[in-house]
Amino acid sequence: MASLVNAVVAPLHYGFLVRGLTAAVLVGIVCAVIGTFVVLKGLAFIGDALAHVSFTGVVVALLAGFGFYLGAVAAAILTALGISVLTRRVGVRSDTAIGILFSGVFALGIVLMSVGIKSYTVDLFSYIFGDVLAVRPRDLLIIVALGLAVLLLVSLLYKELLFTAFDPIVAEAAGLPVGVLQTLLMVLLALTVVVSVQAVGVVLVVAMLVTPSATAYLLVDRFPAMLGLGALLGGVDALVGFYLSYYANVPSGGAIVLVASLGFILAALFSPKRGRWLRLLVGQ
Amino acid sequence: MQRDTPFILVQNLTVGYRSQPVLQDLHFTVPKGALVGVIGPNGGGKSTLLRTIAGVLRPWSGQVLIDGQPARPQPALAYLPQAEDVDWSFPVTVWDVVMMGRYPRLGLFRRPGPIDRERVTWALERVGMLAAQRRPIGELSGGQRQRVFLARAIVQEPSVLLLDEPVSGVDAPTQHFVFALLEELAAEGKTILVSLHDLSCVAQRFSHVLLLNRRLIAFGPPAEVFTEARLNETFESHLLLVRHGDRVLVVEGETDDGQPC
Numbered sequence: 398m399a400s401l402v403n404a405v406v407a408p409l410h411y412g413f414l415v416r417g418l419t420a421a422v423l424v425g426i427v428c429a430v431i432g433t434f435v436v437l438k439g440l441a442f443i444g445d446a447l448a449h450v451s452f453t454g455v456v457v458a459l460l461a462g463f464g465f466y467l468g469a470v471a472a473a474i475l476t477a478l479g480i481s482v483l484t485r486r487v488g489v490r491s492d493t494a495i496g497i498l499f500s501g502v503f504a505l506g507i508v509l510m511s512v513g514i515k516s517y518t519v520d521l522f523s524y525i526f527g528d529v530l531a532v533r534p535r536d537l538l539i540i541v542a543l544g545l546a547v548l549l550l551v552s553l554l555y556k557e558l559l560f561t562a563f564d565p566i567v568a569e570a571a572g573l574p575v576g577v578l579q580t581l582l583m584v585l586l587a588l589t590v591v592v593s594v595q596a597v598g599v600v601l602v603v604a605m606l607v608t609p610s611a612t613a614y615l616l617v618d619r620f621p622a623m624l625g626l627g628a629l630l631g632g633v634d635a636l637v638g639f640y641l642s643y644y645a646n647v648p649s650g651g652a653i654v655l656v657a658s659l660g661f662i663l664a665a666l667f668s669p670k671r672g673r674w675l676r677l678l679v680g681q
Numbered sequence: 682m683q684r685d686t687p688f689i690l691v692q693n694l695t696v697g698y699r700s701q702p703v704l705q706d707l708h709f710t711v712p713k714g715a716l717v718g719v720i721g722p723n724g725g726g727k728s729t730l731l732r733t734i735a736g737v738l739r740p741w742s743g744q745v746l747i748d749g750q751p752a753r754p755q756p757a758l759a760y761l762p763q764a765e766d767v768d769w770s771f772p773v774t775v776w777d778v779v780m781m782g783r784y785p786r787l788g789l790f791r792r793p794g795p796i797d798r799e800r801v802t803w804a805l806e807r808v809g810m811l812a813a814q815r816r817p818i819g820e821l822s823g824g825q826r827q828r829v830f831l832a833r834a835i836v837q838e839p840s841v842l843l844l845d846e847p848v849s850g851v852d853a854p855t856q857h858f859v860f861a862l863l864e865e866l867a868a869e870g871k872t873i874l875v876s877l878h879d880l881s882c883v884a885q886r887f888s889h890v891l892l893l894n895r896r897l898i899a900f901g902p903p904a905e906v907f908t909e910a911r912l913n914e915t916f917e918s919h920l921l922l923v924r925h926g927d928r929v930l931v932v933e934g935e936t937d938d939g940q941p942c
Contacts (some may be wrong), residue, residue, distance in 0.1 A: 437771060553790055560781045564767050571785040571837060572753075618817055620772050654806045655819035 405481050409565045410637055413520055416537045417529035418639050421653060424596040425605065425635030427544040429627035431589045432494025432610035433620070434582055441607050442492060443480060443583070446499030447590040448602040450476040453506030455473055455524050466591065470537050473587035477503060481580055502647050514521035525652025529639065538593060543592045558582065596635070608657040609634055615661075615668040630660060688713040688872045689734060689841065693743035696733045702741065703729040707902040709891065711874070718883035718903075721893035722916050727876035728763055729847040730893060731843045733761040734874065747841060756785040759834035763876075764844035765826070769819040775829050776814040779804055782833035797836075804832040808862065826853035831862065842866065842873045849878070861885050880907070880931045891922040 410412040414478040435444055439597050451469040458468025476498055483494035515520065523531040532540070551558065562576045569575040586606075613627035638653030645652070689711040697703040704726040711717055714847060720728050732738040734745055734754040735822045737760070745752040752758075758780075782804075783797040805811040808828040813821070821829065834842055842863075848856040856879075864886060867873050874891075875884065883890055884903045892898035892906060892915045899906045912931065922931040 408928070424876055437768065523792070556781075556784045557789070560784050562764070562777070563771050563773060563781065565735075566762050567760060567765075567833075568781075568785075569844075570737050571782070572755040572756060614772065618772055619774060619777065623746050623772050 401535055404644070405640070408489075408640070413530055413532070414643065416421045416532050416534065417649070419422055419539055420532045420638070421529045421596050421635040421649060422632045423540060423544045424593045425609065425631035425633070426628045426654070427547050427631075428480055428593050428602075428605040429549060429609040429631030430624060431626045432606040432631070433613075433627050434552045434558065434562055435586065435606045436610045436614060437662050440586065442495055443477070443602055444590060444606045445603040446480075446495045447587050448594055449499055449503040450506075451587075451591050452524060452599045453509070453593055454591070455521065456506045456510045457516065459521065460509060463624045465471075466536075469591040469594065470588065473591050474584055477583035477587040478580070481583060488496060492598070501665075511535050526648050527594070527596055527640075527653075528603060529596045529649040532595060540592050542594065542601050543588050546579055547592075554578065554581070565615065597653055598648070601650045601654045604654040604657060605617050605631065605634075608654070608661050612657070612664045615664040619635060625681045630657070633662060685826055686712070688715075688748055689874075690746040691734070691743075692746070694733065694740050694745060696729060696738055696740050697740045698729075703895065704733075704893075705896050706743070707897045708743075709836045709897060711872055711889065714867055715872055715889050716887045717737065717872075717889040717891055718876045718887040719874055719893060720878075720880060720883060720915065721876075721898075725894040725915070727893055728845050731760065731845050731874060731876060734758075734841070735843050752852045756837050757839050758841045758843065759829050759837045759839035761845060761847060762844045764849065765830055767818075769820065773818050775805070775810055775812065775816050775818060775821070778799065778829055779814055779832045779836055781837035785837065799932055800836045801832075804835045807835065808832045809858070813844055824851040825857060827851055827859065832933075835866075840871060842871055842875075844873070844875045846878070848875050856882075880912075 406658070409418070435441055438505055451473045454468035454470070455465055457472070458465050458467075461468075479498055480491065480494055483498065484491040489497075496557025501613055511523070524527075557568075557573055557578055560571075560573060561575050561582075565575050567578070589606070590602050597605050609631035610623065610627040612630055613623045617623050617626055634657040635653050638656040639649060642649040642652035642658065691707050691709050691711075694707040695702050695705050707730070713795040719730060724931050728736065732775050733740060734752055734756070735758055736745075736942050746918070747758070757850070779801045780797065783793055783800065787793065788795070802811065805814055808831050810825065810832060812875060813825065818826065818829065834844075844863075848859050849860070860882060863873055863875065867888065875887075884907055887900060887903060890903045891900045892905045892911055894915045894917070898915045899911045907922060909920065912922070920931050
């Protein structure tokens with residue numbers, strides 16, 4: 398018992414580990430909160446796209462010499478808005494619009510990187526594969542600020558976001574600003590993705606958006622319960638994954654996502670609501 | 682009492698989607714407390730009219746005034762679209778869905794309180810769904826879902842209800858229940874427009890009929906509006922009216938495709 402306590406506490410003597418742990422748990426929570434909407438509204442592909450696009454933002458930021466997060470946030474938000482415009486105005490199916498924007502912008506990032514950046518910098522490497530241990534004090538400050546901003550906005554606009562997610566047509570007719578709320582959700586998704594990429598990496602962000610929330614969906618019946626349980630699971634997945642990453646010396650992103658995936662498999666196997674997982678996988 | 686106050690005023694309305702107008706030059710006034718059946722063929726513009734009065738679609742020309750104000754989305758207008766296309770696996774219960782009807786009036790940042798819960802309970806009781814309040818929405822039958830959506834419309838405390846084919850695909854008892862409820866609501870002074878296909882029900886229970894086929898064919902009390910000539914103009918077909926006491930039955934005179942009813 399004493400050795401277990403020691404194993405948990407020992408890493409916390411190092412500042413960079415405390416920072417990493419804080420960042421990971423916060424990311425797990427914020428991702429699951431936005432992830433509830435992602436799972437219910439089928440936005441996983443958009444989340445994935447925003448993560449890849451934010452990589453291009455980072456490359457541009459490194460080349461142009463301005464802030465890392467500024468580049469990522471700008472790229473993700475511009476893409477989120479671009480997707481809204483493409484689907485509403487041009488009339489392309491949304492998954493097609495996402496596919497075009499996402500691959501185009503990501504391709505630009507790759508080309509710029511190979512032209513402008515001769516060797517992988519630590520920053521860029523940790524951005525692709527996710528390394529919470531590379532989180533600097535200033536990064537943590539940004540992650541905490543953006544993460545809390547996302548949580549605050551979701552809690553303030555909770556009922557409007559819920560009505561809009563469930564029945565946008567009736568919500569709009571009843572006077573809710575549905576267009577603004579849908580765009581806001583996109584911006585919040587973009588911020589969440591940018592904040593999370595440092596911890597889990599470009600490729601695995603979508604897992605943190607989807608997996609804890611989907612696990613919660615299997616276990617509970619009501620929206621607030623799904624939101625709360627998802628956040629709890631996201632936090633716990635990040636915590637357990639963090640220690641796994643520390644002791645097994647594997648990348649944090651991979652460890653956290655593996656723990657989350659295991660949680661989903663367990664929930665799917667033992668969920669009291671049989672058949673729910675099937676509905677989720679088949680899509681309705 | 683207030684039956685003759687014009688409440689909804691539709692003036693020279695032309696409206697459509699993209700470049701094609703669906704409705705052209707509509708002009709009519711609906712008095713407060715009227716129960717209006719909107720009748721017309723598919724593609725005749727019934728949904729378009731309801732969406733325009735709901736303020737979701739903007740008129741191309743002309744205007745829609747509700748109680749003197751241009752139509753715009755607002756809590757005082759309850760709109761129920763045709764074949765509510767929501768995600769039935771969404772994790773909400775009957776109670777949760779009806780409570781959503783309170784959200785727009787609550788305004789930003791305010792949480793539902795005791796009054797809101799009381800109204801939801803009252804509305805669920807009124808549509809006979811109080812016992813099912815904890816059930817997930819996905820477990821309900823089509824008729825039960827429609828009752829829940831009506832309860833959500835009622836808790837909005839609207840002065841106007843716009844219902845797009847609320848009885849399509851529900852069983853006869855539910856249809857009877859829905860019409861009885863609408864009659865009660867109209868008697869309470871709410872102005873109600875309902876699109877539907879059942880001409881006989883409209884003749885019996887509705888105060889007004891609006892015949893619509895891309896333009897207004899006729900508007901007024903059913904007894905005046907339902908004539909063979911107007912119905913055939915509306916549906917571009919050969920219908921026969923059979924009157925039996927105060928009931929009106931509509932029979933197809935000639936069927937060109939020979940399909941049994």
